[in-house]
Amino acid sequence: MTRRMWVFALASVVAAACGRSNTPPVVIEPQAMGMLPNVPVDPFGTSSPAYERLVELTDAARTTDWDGQAESLTDWLEAQTVAVEQALVLMKALRVGPSDAYAVANGRIALLYEHIAGTLTEAEGVVPDDPTKYDWLGQEFALWEQANGFWGRCARG
Secondary structure, eight states: OOOOHHHHHHHHHHHHHHHHOOOOOOOOOSSSSOSOOTSSSTTOOOHHHHHHHHHHHHHHHHHOOSSSSSGGGGHHHHHHHHHHHHHHHHHHHHHTHHHHHHHHHHHHHHHHHHHHHHHHHHHHGGGSSOOGGOTTTTHHHHHHHHHHHHHHHHHHH
């Protein structure tokens, strides 16, 4: 076999292994909703009062949107912080329950962190000329890291 034939054979194997073909790639359109619409929101039901309260708390916090004014973000952020703290307290009660419910609860908290981080990212665009009075500037990166940590615990569950 000549060198050219080896190169062609190797390229064919690599192309086949990578799934390359003449078929055009599938285009995935990004949507605001990250989950597929047919995925159940609560696959394990309400396994305990703590889980039920955590679902209510995280759903209410995630549906509370910021009004777009830099001056009101501090109050909105305070309410979101309280919701996260209460959800984390409820997580302690779930540690001794079913691991599936605990994993899903981690995912719910991750979604809440993503909601807050996304809002902070959006809010940086409306900061007035004096950004020194806004202590939340630049904090969205820490919140994205928190969300990733909770997603990791969700996946391990």
